Amino acid sequence: MATRAQPGPFRPAGSAGAEALATGGAASAGGPGRPGPLQDETLGVASVPSQWRGVQGIRRETMVDTGMSWRLLKNMDVWLPAVLATLKSCQTASIATAEASVQTRKHADAEVQTEVPAPVGARTVAQHDSPRLAAFLRRVEAMVIRELNKNWQSHAFDGFEVNWTEQQPTVTCLHTLGYPPAQGQGLHVTSVSWNTTGSVVACAYGRLDDGDWSTLKSFVCAWNLDRRGLNPQQPSAVVEVPSAVMCLAFHPTQPSHVAGGLYSGEVLVWDVSHPEDPLLWRTGLTDDTHTDPVYQVLWLPEPRHSHRFQVLSVATDGKVLLWQGGGAGQLQLTEGFALVVQQLPRNTKLKKPPRGETEVGATAVAFSGFDPSLFVLGTEGGFPLKCSLAAEEAALTRMPSSVPLRAPARFTFSPHGGPIYSVSCSPFHRNLFLSAGTDGHIHLYSMLQAQPLASLQLSHKYLFAVRWSPVRPLVFAAASGEGDVQLFDLRKSSQKPTVSIKQTQDDSPVYCLEFNRQQTQLLAAGDAKGTVKVWQLSTEFTEQGPREAEDLEQLAAEVAT
Numbered sequence: 001m002a003t004r005a006q007p008g009p010f011r012p013a014g015s016a017g018a019e020a021l022a023t024g025g026a027a028s029a030g031g032p033g034r035p036g037p038l039q040d041e042t043l044g045v046a047s048v049p050s051q052w053r054g055v056q057g058i059r060r061e062t063m064v065d066t067g068m069s070w071r072l073l074k075n076m077d078v079w080l081p082a083v084l085a086t087l088k089s090c091q092t093a094s095i096a097t098a099e100a101s102v103q104t105r106k107h108a109d110a111e112v113q114t115e116v117p118a119p120v121g122a123r124t125v126a127q128h129d130s131p132r133l134a135a136f137l138r139r140v141e142a143m144v145i146r147e148l149n150k151n152w153q154s155h156a157f158d159g160f161e162v163n164w165t166e167q168q169p170t171v172t173c174l175h176t177l178g179y180p181p182a183q184g185q186g187l188h189v190t191s192v193s194w195n196t197t198g199s200v201v202a203c204a205y206g207r208l209d210d211g212d213w214s215t216l217k218s219f220v221c222a223w224n225l226d227r228r229g230l231n232p233q234q235p236s237a238v239v240e241v242p243s244a245v246m247c248l249a250f251h252p253t254q255p256s257h258v259a260g261g262l263y264s265g266e267v268l269v270w271d272v273s274h275p276e277d278p279l280l281w282r283t284g285l286t287d288d289t290h291t292d293p294v295y296q297v298l299w300l301p302e303p304r305h306s307h308r309f310q311v312l313s314v315a316t317d318g319k320v321l322l323w324q325g326g327g328a329g330q331l332q333l334t335e336g337f338a339l340v341v342q343q344l345p346r347n348t349k350l351k352k353p354p355r356g357e358t359e360v361g362a363t364a365v366a367f368s369g370f371d372p373s374l375f376v377l378g379t380e381g382g383f384p385l386k387c388s389l390a391a392e393e394a395a396l397t398r399m400p401s402s403v404p405l406r407a408p409a410r411f412t413f414s415p416h417g418g419p420i421y422s423v424s425c426s427p428f429h430r431n432l433f434l435s436a437g438t439d440g441h442i443h444l445y446s447m448l449q450a451q452p453l454a455s456l457q458l459s460h461k462y463l464f465a466v467r468w469s470p471v472r473p474l475v476f477a478a479a480s481g482e483g484d485v486q487l488f489d490l491r492k493s494s495q496k497p498t499v500s501i502k503q504t505q506d507d508s509p510v511y512c513l514e515f516n517r518q519q520t521q522l523l524a525a526g527d528a529k530g531t532v533k534v535w536q537l538s539t540e541f542t543e544q545g546p547r548e549a550e551d552l553e554q555l556a557a558e559v560a561t
Contacts (some may be wrong), residue, residue, distance in 0.1 A: 194517065294314070
């Protein structure tokens with residue numbers, strides 16, 4: 001254990017201190033128990049903190065802090081981007097806020113106080129004289145039964161049905177359509193056709209009067225009547241054609257495909273949904289092509305493929321041809337028929353053709369809805385012909401053809417006083433058809449006899465078109481050369497039209513008309529002014545009456561016998 005001086009009172013250095021040290025502590029030796037001078041003594045350690053070191057330490061810390069701050073400022077371009085990146089990565093996504101208010105509905109409460117129901121007293125049963133009542137009933141029983149039997153056997157109210165639909169009193173014009181460039185050339189509307197949806201009507205522009213039409217440029221125009229903002233003077237599609245178009249027919253299932261026959265004898269098929277390049281197929285000018293104007297075209301299903309269709313064309317060169325679309329945009333001839341005078345059935349007297357002529361020009365065609373091979377032809381000679389696609393007899397003609405031509409005629413009907421322009425088979429009766437001709441008459445024929453069942457003179461000028469209604473068995477329409485569209489209802493009259501609609505104000509001829517099979521209240525008609533008018537028929541022409549089909553059957557049976 002180390003020895004150290006004991007602590008004592010501190011005295012400042014001076015003379016007294018020095019003196020004591022020199023004398024060996026004599027000056028302080030007065031107290032008892034104290035050691036004598038210059039003797040060893042263990043004392044405590046005296047510690048005095050250094051003020052200089054404290055000041056130096058504070059100054060050093062200040063210099064360290066200042067140096068560190070200087071280095072941080074000097075290197076700020078190094079650590080500051082890292083700090084900012086850290087802060088950016090920790091930034092939370094912006095908080096989306098939205099405000100919404102809800103308006104409460106107004107409610108109202110109501111109370112109804114019912115009255116206390118009054119008690120219903122039991123009615124007293126009247127007293128009857130039972131024996132007298134029984135005697136009365138026995139007495140009148142035979143008479144009542146007799147009257148009931150008479151009512152039961154009466155047909156006064158057979159087929160009576162209450163019709164609560166309010167009938168429209170008139171026929172109204174919905175649209176008046178035209179193409180100014182065609183009208184400016186004086187072109188006529190030669191044909192109209194509705195597409196399979198019933199929303200698009202197309203018309204052919206050509207000429208049906210005298211003149212050389214071979215170099216006349218014409219048009220096929222189509223309007224979509226369901227399109228918003230319909231412009232009646234701006235068709236939805238316009239196809240320019242190098243020759244006058246005589247007839248049109250839309251495809252039965254393809255809404256935009258339409259076939260047309262030209263004055264030049266060609267048959268073409270267009271797609272009006274591609275007006276920039278509409279041509280799909282054409283016959284071209286070959287030996288198979290018609291050599292005279294084509295007056296009607298139709299689409300027929302192929303016998304073995306009902307979903308595929310062929311185009312049938314008839315022309316005044318006496319040929320009836322069937323075409324099938326092939327490769328390279330060409331219509332290929334698949335079957336052909338020729339009308340030759342020597343092969344016509346002789347069941348009725350016909351005018352002798354001019355010497356040297358052997359072919360009979362066909363002007364119109366209509367197919368039966370009950371027999372797909374049966375069709376009726378209208379001819380330039382004025383007599384209708386019943387024909388069949390199943391005919392096998394070869395035609396006695398020298399007309400060139402890539403396929404054998406057959407003779408289709410099976411029966412000849414009594415003629416009109418001039419060429420026939422239109423025929424139409426009844427969609428409700430397998431034996432009835434209508435024909436219209438230049439003699440101003442409409443003939444109602446039965447397939448079973450040569451003489452017409454009825455003949456109606458509608459005009460002193462030509463009749464250019466006749467069509468059965470697709471929904472009314474006893475209704476048909478006719479287009480006259482006096483500017484009228486005439487609607488007939490045979491249930492009301494068999495001699496005069498029910499309604500006569502004035503299509504043209506200057507009595508220009510109406511050349512064509514077609515019922516809309518989808519929207520049955522619509523009828524389109526085209527005229528010599530280059531205008532197509534769409535008429536909305538009243539309900540009396542679109543709603544079938546009770547027993548109407550039976551009345552048509554009875555009419556055909558009674559007159560035929």
